[in-house]
Amino acid sequence: MHLTEIASPPCVLSLVNLSIWLQSDDKPALPLIENLTLHLHSGEVLGVVGRSGAAKTTLMLSLLGLLPQSFVLTAQSATFAGASLPIDKQGDEAAFLSLRGRGIGYIFQEPKAAFNPLHTVAKSFDELYRQLGLPKKQRKQDMLHWLRLVRLPNPEQFLHRYVHELSGGEARRISIAQVLALRPRLVIADEPTGALDSQLTDEILALLTDLCRQNDTALILVSHDLPSVMTHCDQLLALARTDDNCHHAIGTVQDLSNHAIVRQLLAVDYGTPTTPSINNTEQAVLELQQVAVGYRRFWWGIKQVLSGIDLQLQRGQIIGMMGASGIGKSTLAKAVLQLDNRLKVSGLVLIEGKNPHRLGAGSLRQLRRRVQLVMQEVKASLNPDLTILDSLLEAIAANDNQEPTSELALIDELLALCGLSKQLLCRYPDELSGGECQRICLVRALLARPSVLILDEPTAMLDRISIAKLLDLLKNINQQYGTAMFIISHDKAMLEAICHKIMALD
Structure with missing residues (x-):
């Protein structure tokens, strides 16, 4: 009787002692990843988790040579499908051209x-x-x-x-x-469920893992949604980083279930809403009455998206809005501020008693400063050619009421309030994580001292610890400045923890 040896699946990705540093002209190199070793085989699913800014996306982009020249990479060995992976040639299009797409497929954040x-x-x-x-x-x-x-x-x-x-x-x-x-050998999914409701999140993760296992495709799931990832992956890579140190742990889900960063991410409590200080005799800062929104479609007429929307947002109040993906939540936010000329809006829209749809261009610009929208695609709303400091100073320059002498002091105050380091000010948007960009956009919005903040999926790129801190921050802003907030999100638990009222779009 002969025993038949079962062949193990082929190794798709192998990294041995990979290290990544971020270089700066005037400062020592900052370690982001140090001596990371991992092996991923066909049909396996690797979950990559950690706090926002822990270099999860940086690690993934390095596999396709998409990091800027300011990053330095070294490794004892790096291979993909048995061939050498030229990770030290970041930005060299020719070196990575054959890998991108059919070799490694990347679902961007x-x-x-x-x-x-x-x-x-x-x-x-x-x-x-x-x-x-x-x-x-x-x-x-x-x-x-x-x-x-x-x-x-x-x-x-x-x-x-x-x-x-x-x-x-x-x-x-x-x-x-x-x-x-493209049927790649390896799929990297960077926050694949960031803008999806909970039901669709489960469906998409199950779909990705099932398709990859059926086709012997390796899959890397990068996500802040730790509970969902843990149910679908074979291995787990946990990354953690402070300002001057970084470490990682890799193993099965069972091995890492008691790891410090994993325990912290699972044990987060979002808290409860604060009591709103609302004066019902005051005029609402944002009011919608029977608002309908549709898209102009040239000779096809108007395609109706929303109808019958009523809303009264008082100073100091926080209202949330939920609804399925594609139902029109972001469209409503753009319609309120007239940010899309293709939108046809009917009904009554009032911002601090003024109808933005009846104002001239100059008056509309002034009114928009009172209502700040933090968009869902945060990196796309930052100028890639400006440093973070220049982007923030640009926002201050647009506010005629801001005293120039207090510019840097105000920026420092808001950075501290949002839990951001001043070291980020000299960086460009592509050198920041999604979560860091999210908070920078919030800082930029707050520089205008608005009466209303509209936040479109503000927690989609944040880990659970960062979400809890952001909610505490928004509650403090709401209480300290009386800033009204309109929050659009799929995260029901988050909305219930901060909102005084939640609307649902069907």
């Missing part, structure tokens, strides 16, 4: 930034299929196949849309479909 704004969804798929050599007559059928798999309702209607016509959740699902359509 901000999916809209990965789309060409001049291309429709169908055109974006065509660019991918050209790489595969897929005949044109088969392309539409394959597009619809993948769009159905990611649970897009009536997928054919999305083929002729541009990225600005997609919600955050729709763009995320389409980006997942396009990456999977």
